[in-house]
Amino acid sequence: MQKNILVIDDESALQKTLGEFLRTQNYNVISALDGELGIALAREKKPDLILLDLVMPKKNGFEVLKELKSDMATKIIPVIVLTNLSEMADIDKVLELGATTYLVKGDHALVDILQKVKFTLGEDDLG
Amino acid sequence: MAGSKKNYQMPMSLASRFNVISQCKKYGVPFWQCPQLLFLVMGVAIIVAMITTYIIGTMYDSDPETVVFVVLMLTVFLLILAYVITQSFERLAETNRLKSEFVSIVSHQIRSPLTNLKWIVELLMSGILGKIEDKQTEYFKILKENLERMQELVSELLTVSRIEATKLVFKCEEFSLENMARDLVVEFKPIAKSSNVRLDFEADKDIPQVYSDPFQILQVIENLLYNSIRYTNFPAANDTKERESGKVTINLRRKGNTVICEVSDNGIGIPDRDQKFIFQKFFRADNVRRYQASGSGLGLYICKSIIERSKGKIGFTSKEGVGTTFWFTLPIGPK
Numbered sequence: 361m362q363k364n365i366l367v368i369d370d371e372s373a374l375q376k377t378l379g380e381f382l383r384t385q386n387y388n389v390i391s392a393l394d395g396e397l398g399i400a401l402a403r404e405k406k407p408d409l410i411l412l413d414l415v416m417p418k419k420n421g422f423e424v425l426k427e428l429k430s431d432m433a434t435k436i437i438p439v440i441v442l443t444n445l446s447e448m449a450d451i452d453k454v455l456e457l458g459a460t461t462y463l464v465k466g467d468h469a470l471v472d473i474l475q476k477v478k479f480t481l482g483e484d485d486l487g
Numbered sequence: 488m489a490g491s492k493k494n495y496q497m498p499m500s501l502a503s504r505f506n507v508i509s510q511c512k513k514y515g516v517p518f519w520q521c522p523q524l525l526f527l528v529m530g531v532a533i534i535v536a537m538i539t540t541y542i543i544g545t546m547y548d549s550d551p552e553t554v555v556f557v558v559l560m561l562t563v564f565l566l567i568l569a570y571v572i573t574q575s576f577e578r579l580a581e582t583n584r585l586k587s588e589f590v591s592i593v594s595h596q597i598r599s600p601l602t603n604l605k606w607i608v609e610l611l612m613s614g615i616l617g618k619i620e621d622k623q624t625e626y627f628k629i630l631k632e633n634l635e636r637m638q639e640l641v642s643e644l645l646t647v648s649r650i651e652a653t654k655l656v657f658k659c660e661e662f663s664l665e666n667m668a669r670d671l672v673v674e675f676k677p678i679a680k681s682s683n684v685r686l687d688f689e690a691d692k693d694i695p696q697v698y699s700d701p702f703q704i705l706q707v708i709e710n711l712l713y714n715s716i717r718y719t720n721f722p723a724a725n726d727t728k729e730r731e732s733g734k735v736t737i738n739l740r741r742k743g744n745t746v747i748c749e750v751s752d753n754g755i756g757i758p759d760r761d762q763k764f765i766f767q768k769f770f771r772a773d774n775v776r777r778y779q780a781s782g783s784g785l786g787l788y789i790c791k792s793i794i795e796r797s798k799g800k801i802g803f804t805s806k807e808g809v810g811t812t813f814w815f816t817l818p819i820g821p822k
Contacts (some may be wrong), residue, residue: 374599443604444598445595446645447654447656448656448658465598466601466638466641469605471610
């Protein structure tokens with residue numbers, strides 16, 4: 361059965377590229393271009409995994425993560441933070457808020473992201 | 488950074504150091520706020536104050552109030568001058584802070600479109616969206632390499648702006664430099680091999696653990712290794728003789744309360760005239776720049792900042808056409 365991945369990111373070019381790539385890997389991708397929509401879709405669709413950006417309009421990634429992790433309905437959904445912020449303080453903060461892992465976009469190729477997605481979904485034993 | 492060569496390579500002569508007008512122009516501050524000018528005025532004022540006090544003191548020794556008044560006036564003048572100097576320094580510091588902040592913001596903003604471009608190229612190259620012809624693949628590769636170079640530069644600029652804003656976070660702990668270096672040698676062997684360079688590792692027995700931030704030190708060794716491999720087996724400017732095969736070695740040993748790590752190569756070396764500038768920001772040696780367009784000249788500046796933050800030392804010995812050894816020390820952990 362196809363697994364659902366919710367990508368919350370305000371960059372439409374990234375949504376298109378990452379979404380296209382994940383679809384070719386047999387995932388069903390749902391897109392949200394801002395934090396508020398992201399939370400609404402997470403509650404409604406209950407995805408298997410969320411890829412979350414941090415700098416976004418309406419609600420930023422920190423707020424989204426906090427809300428998702430304090431809601432019983434979305435608490436157990438693993439969240440991979442995918443951002444271009446690379447300050448240690450940001451990394452510490454999102455891990456404290458309950459993110460599964462933190463990836464700096466620029467440091468990773470698409471295949472690296474896929475590997476992390478598979479590992480988080482328990483489809484691959486390589487981290 | 489060919490354009491910046493003049494600024495960084497010319498040692499500042501005594502005459503140009505005291506050329507107040509050019510110094511003021513360089514800092515972009517008003518003439519009356521230029522630290523060089525103000526220091527000059529202050530120096531002259533102090534000398535004049537001393538001489539005047541002496542003359543007045545000897546002339547009017549029966550009227551001490553006049554002497555006290557004159558000394559008081561001169562002191563007030565010097566205090567005002569000192570205040571203006573402090574203000575001008577604050578302004579320079581603030582300008583520098585704003586510059587670092589600007590670099591940081593711009594770098595972050597550039598990262599997003601760069602990532603998008605890199606991923607789009609990867610997606611196209613993967614053939615998922617349709618078959619790619621060989622000729623197209625060739626150009627996609629060039630595009631990808633150039634994007635990666637830009638990403639590297641942005642990343643280095645961010646690190647430099649963090650260093651300058653003293654925001655570079657250090658999480659110090661005890662760790663094995665030996666294990667780290669060994670792992671890196673394994674990781675770099677394929678890159679070295681593809682550049683026809685032999686990469687070796689040597690270490691004394693029982694190297695103690697060091698105390699620093701392992702993540703930052705990893706960057707330092709990576710940088711030194713990368714440079715060594717890159718500039719070994721490299722066509723130097725006036726190098727017509729047949730070179731011996733490339734060799735890079737990491738050596739670890741204990742020295743007092745520190746561990747010293749050396750990265751040696753038999754590469755092109757650093758010309759004597761360039762050696763004193765090697766740790767400066769954006770500096771790239773002449774023999775390297777002539778043949779290698781890429782490279783920001785920020786790596787060694789970052790290495791030096793990280794090692795100094797770790798209470799270690801960094802240096803090198805080099806001879807053009809023979810090779811270079813970069814070394815750094817790190818303090819042994821408290822245990």
